[in-house]
Amino acid sequence: MPTADSYEWRTAPCPECADPIARLVPGDSDRADILLCTRCPAHGRISYHDPADIRARLPFGVVLAVRGGVLRIGVPAAPHGLTAYTRSVVEQATERGLFAVWRPSARRHDVILAAPGPDGAWAWIQVGARSGRILRAAAYPHGRNVPGVRAAGPRAVGQLVASLSVSGLSSD
Numbered sequence: 473m474p475t476a477d478s479y480e481w482r483t484a485p486c487p488e489c490a491d492p493i494a495r496l497v498p499g500d501s502d503r504a505d506i507l508l509c510t511r512c513p514a515h516g517r518i519s520y521h522d523p524a525d526i527r528a529r530l531p532f533g534v535v536l537a538v539r540g541g542v543l544r545i546g547v548p549a550a551p552h553g554l555t556a557y558t559r560s561v562v563e564q565a566t567e568r569g570l571f572a573v574w575r576p577s578a579r580r581h582d583v584i585l586a587a588p589g590p591d592g593a594w595a596w597i598q599v600g601a602r603s604g605r606i607l608r609a610a611a612y613p614h615g616r617n618v619p620g621v622r623a624a625g626p627r628a629v630g631q632l633v634a635s636l637s638v639s640g641l642s643s644d
């Protein structure tokens with residue numbers, strides 16, 4: 473199990489309004505069990521959210537915690553020794569809204585890329601632990617209920633990952 477400081481923390485996205493400046497804050501004293509979105513009312517939505525709904529949209533391996541009065545998600549940090557190209561493939565995916573969940577090991581690292589929501593894009597990349605290079609990947613651009621695509625080698629995997637998008641976040 474990774475320790476707490478092996479996570480990278482960032483602000484949790486609101487599953488309803490998907491507003492980039494939305495913050496999820498603990499409910500008032502009457503409803504301490506729920507979270508309030510600071511932006512849902514501006515979009516005509518109800519601001520009350522069940523933490524279980526937010527958790528259900530995040531990939532396995534991501535943790536939630538209130539830090540600094542705001543709900544944040546902790547994503548397992550990338551292992552050391554990756555090539556610059558490997559890092560850039562993963563970073564570009566996370567900049568487009570995919571979550572990267574690393575599972576380091578002594579021989580081969582795995583990284584899961586997942587869009588929020590049950591039907592979002594999903595990919596698995598295997599990286600050599602010693603070389604830090606991408607070995608192979610399997611991707612499911614339209615969720616894991618639809619047949620996927622495989623690729624081998626850094627360049628082919630990079631192109632495959634670049635084709636994955638997060639639907640539903642850019643619009644609205």
Ligand SMILES: [Zn+2]
Pocket residue numbers: 486487488489490491494509510511512
């Ligand atoms: Zn919201």
